[in-house]
Amino acid sequence: MSVTIYDVAKKAGVAISTVSRVLNNTGYVSEKTRKRVMGVVEELNYEKNMLAVALMKKQTKTIGLIIPDITNHFYADLTRAVEDEGNRHGFNVILCNTDNDMEKEASYVSFLLQKNIDGIIFASPKKDDPNIKALCDKNPQFPIVQLGGEVEGVNTDKVLVENSQGAYDLTKHLIELGHESFGVVLGHRNSLASKDRLDGINIAINEANLRLVKQNILYGDFKMQDGLKSALQLLKSKNRPTAIIAATDLLAIGCYQAAKSIGLSIPDDLSITGFDDIEIAQAVEPALTTVTSPIEQLGVRAVEMVVSTIEKPKAYKEKTVYQPTMVIRGSTGTPVNNYTVSS
Amino acid sequence: MSVTIYDVAKKAGVAISTVSRVLNNTGYVSEKTRKRVMGVVEELNYEKNMLAVALMKKQTKTIGLIIPDITNHFYADLTRAVEDEGNRHGFNVILCNTDNDMEKEASYVSFLLQKNIDGIIFASPKKDDPNIKALCDKNPQFPIVQLGGEVEGVNTDKVLVENSQGAYDLTKHLIELGHESFGVVLGHRNSLASKDRLDGINIAINEANLRLVKQNILYGDFKMQDGLKSALQLLKSKNRPTAIIAATDLLAIGCYQAAKSIGLSIPDDLSITGFDDIEIAQAVEPALTTVTSPIEQLGVRAVEMVVSTIEKPKAYKEKTVYQPTMVIRGSTGTPVNNYTVSS
DNA sequence: TTGAAAGCGCTAACAA
DNA sequence: TTGTTAGCGCTTTCAA
Numbered sequence: 001m002s003v004t005i006y007d008v009a010k011k012a013g014v015a016i017s018t019v020s021r022v023l024n025n026t027g028y029v030s031e032k033t034r035k036r037v038m039g040v041v042e043e044l045n046y047e048k049n050m051l052a053v054a055l056m057k058k059q060t061k062t063i064g065l066i067i068p069d070i071t072n073h074f075y076a077d078l079t080r081a082v083e084d085e086g087n088r089h090g091f092n093v094i095l096c097n098t099d100n101d102m103e104k105e106a107s108y109v110s111f112l113l114q115k116n117i118d119g120i121i122f123a124s125p126k127k128d129d130p131n132i133k134a135l136c137d138k139n140p141q142f143p144i145v146q147l148g149g150e151v152e153g154v155n156t157d158k159v160l161v162e163n164s165q166g167a168y169d170l171t172k173h174l175i176e177l178g179h180e181s182f183g184v185v186l187g188h189r190n191s192l193a194s195k196d197r198l199d200g201i202n203i204a205i206n207e208a209n210l211r212l213v214k215q216n217i218l219y220g221d222f223k224m225q226d227g228l229k230s231a232l233q234l235l236k237s238k239n240r241p242t243a244i245i246a247a248t249d250l251l252a253i254g255c256y257q258a259a260k261s262i263g264l265s266i267p268d269d270l271s272i273t274g275f276d277d278i279e280i281a282q283a284v285e286p287a288l289t290t291v292t293s294p295i296e297q298l299g300v301r302a303v304e305m306v307v308s309t310i311e312k313p314k315a316y317k318e319k320t321v322y323q324p325t326m327v328i329r330g331s332t333g334t335p336v337n338n339y340t341v342s343s
Numbered sequence: 344m345s346v347t348i349y350d351v352a353k354k355a356g357v358a359i360s361t362v363s364r365v366l367n368n369t370g371y372v373s374e375k376t377r378k379r380v381m382g383v384v385e386e387l388n389y390e391k392n393m394l395a396v397a398l399m400k401k402q403t404k405t406i407g408l409i410i411p412d413i414t415n416h417f418y419a420d421l422t423r424a425v426e427d428e429g430n431r432h433g434f435n436v437i438l439c440n441t442d443n444d445m446e447k448e449a450s451y452v453s454f455l456l457q458k459n460i461d462g463i464i465f466a467s468p469k470k471d472d473p474n475i476k477a478l479c480d481k482n483p484q485f486p487i488v489q490l491g492g493e494v495e496g497v498n499t500d501k502v503l504v505e506n507s508q509g510a511y512d513l514t515k516h517l518i519e520l521g522h523e524s525f526g527v528v529l530g531h532r533n534s535l536a537s538k539d540r541l542d543g544i545n546i547a548i549n550e551a552n553l554r555l556v557k558q559n560i561l562y563g564d565f566k567m568q569d570g571l572k573s574a575l576q577l578l579k580s581k582n583r584p585t586a587i588i589a590a591t592d593l594l595a596i597g598c599y600q601a602a603k604s605i606g607l608s609i610p611d612d613l614s615i616t617g618f619d620d621i622e623i624a625q626a627v628e629p630a631l632t633t634v635t636s637p638i639e640q641l642g643v644r645a646v647e648m649v650v651s652t653i654e655k656p657k658a659y660k661e662k663t664v665y666q667p668t669m670v671i672r673g674s675t676g677t678p679v680n681n682y683t684v685s686s
Numbered sequence: 687t688t689g690a691a692a693g694c695g696c697t698a699a700c701a702a
Numbered sequence: 703t704t705g706t707t708a709g710c711g712c713t714t715t716c717a718a
Contacts, residue, residue, distance in 0.1 A: 027688095028687050049710090049712070052398055056713050070422050283600060285628045359697095360698080376703085392696070396695080397710095398711070688717100698709095
């Protein structure tokens with residue numbers, strides 16, 4: 001079928017080991033034979049079969065990227081960064097969307113392992129993810145990096161964002177504007193993203209001697225619809241907050257819709273904050289106050305970590321933590337507190 | 344290192360071929376040995392090395408997906424669909440972002456080929472893409488599907504969307520509202536998306552005996568920023584249009600910003616239409632009139648096509664064409680025509 | 687400086 | 703019903 005190293009060897013009148021040597025620049029080869037071999041390689045349009053190489057070397061030059069959902073802008077950006085950086089190092093990336101479904105994740109992981117993938121990046125693992133734990137227990141040497149989350153009791157390389165800091169900043173900003181009652185619109189209950197953010201919010205609120213009513217903390221999925229639903233619930237409640245802190249920009253935009261649907265104006269009647277700073281955050285009206293993470297850098301760092309452990313296994317694990325940055329825009333302001341909503 | 348078929352065979356006291364047989368359900372195996380072998384498989388936690396299988400069978404159960412940019416919502420949705428459907432058929436997908444850079448694409452393609460990938464889906468190929476042509480010329484049997492675009496003079500399976508129809512519908516809708524002067528904000532000059540849409544627009548305009556001024560057709564990249572820039576240029580020109588047709592929703596949202604920045608209200612002073620119906624399209628104010636494609640179906644169909652050709656090569660090529668659907672929302676209306684802008 | 691040959695882990699004739 | 707063996711295309715000792 002396709003041309004192999006044998007074809008090249010025969011045509012060049014040398015042994016396959018010689019061809020292999022010139023192809024890989026390994027061992028001694030006379031300039032003369034090198035030229036001859038390269039000539040035949042060009043002539044025959046020979047391309048190395050990486051499968052055979054992989055079987056030999058036990059390196060596929062492929063990494064797996066496991067994310068909840070590529071449709072979420074944050075993961076799209078991240079994936080882009082990982083793919084680019086991987087490519088720069090000569091690695092391809094196999095994409096896996098789990099929807100936070102552990103069974104799906106398990107099946108992906110075993111599939112990836114069977115394919116002898118060289119390493120895996122887990123984005124936003126949930127704190128009780130059993131698959132990562134199992135994988136690490138079974139083979140502590142296998143290159144894994146956890147990005148933007150950490151499974152309890154599992155020691156791997158990590159790239160993290162101090163999300164609690166971002167949430168703290170946002171909350172403090174709202175408090176300084178004069179807000180005293182808050183609504184919190186989160187995603188999955190056991191996503192680290194939700195937990196971290198809530199922590200930061202609580203710290204800021206406690207510092208200011210204010211209280212966060214438990215009923216004002218709502219969980220859901222990460223879609224815009226969920227933001228709308230949660231916000232409606234908050235806005236129609238007795239403990240109606242003057243500010244809503246959403247766990248992602250998309251959720252925040254869902255909150256915008258809720259506010260509009262019942263005639264509240266942002267930020268006069270209601271301040272809203274997001275998280276992620278997706279492209280649309282500046283396009284909505286008013287522009288969204290949010291927090292931005294160095295997503296590209298996260299991806300780059302994660303790839304650096306896997307690739308370096310793949311190429312030279314190391315005895316220690318490392319962790320890099322990034323700080324998010326608050327971006328104040330038009331969706332937050334001093335509360336006016338003069339509105340009424342029919343409950 | 345890891346446990347192989349030999350380990351299983353030895354422990355079970357059978358030959359490797361027997362193990363292979365029970366693993367693949369091929370040929371006769373007595374119930375007794377089957378059970379014994381399976382027992383050992385479980386006990387040893389044996390997992391098949393797909394690399395070896397692939398080397399033998401010349402099938403890697405992996406397909407490549409080549410897209411311009413995962414960061415673009417349309418491709419994120421598409422990728423999601425392709426990945427899901429691929430997975431359903433037992434295929435992994437390797438993601439490649441080309442940024443429409445032909446060299447990058449070429450390098451990806453040769454990389455994928457070296458890895459003995461089973462097939463490739465090219466999303467939105469540009470009409471003069473040299474790589475697809477070269478690939479087909481070299482190996483007409485290799486499973487390829489072009490999605491949402493077609494390279495001239497290349498015969499492969501195709502999944503298309505009649506974008507010109509969507510653009511036609513949008514334009515006609517605007518004309519019926521009373522618009523007579525249009526601005527067109529496109530993406531790359533030689534992307535099929537741009538060409539198709541322009542075609543549809545022209546047909547509708549000609550049918551109505553109107554004219555589209557050449558200076559009102561602007562090209563750029565596909566980012567929000569480009570929409571803003573192009574729209575500003577249009578709105579400050581002498582031939583200021585009353586409606587802008589953008590090639591994507593993101594570009595349209597850029598146009599929103601331009602309109603707002605110079606104090607025009609939508610749709611009274613300016614109607615705007617998009618393309619794609621991304622999630623945010625309904626969240627912007629006013630909600631965006633746009634056109635929606637069955638993205639998921641596109642991905643599913645493309646995967647069906649590659650997978651079926653991978654599994655059973657066929658002598659013919661096929662093409663599936665989908666119709667887009669117009670979604671009318673608040674961003675289009677009757678022109679009021681009483682505004683002035685300092686030029 | 688080059689070649690022969692032994693694998694990498696598996697499938698698939700072919701024999702028994 | 704099971705075992706033996708020859709590859710798949712390559713890298714890498716070890717000899718020459």
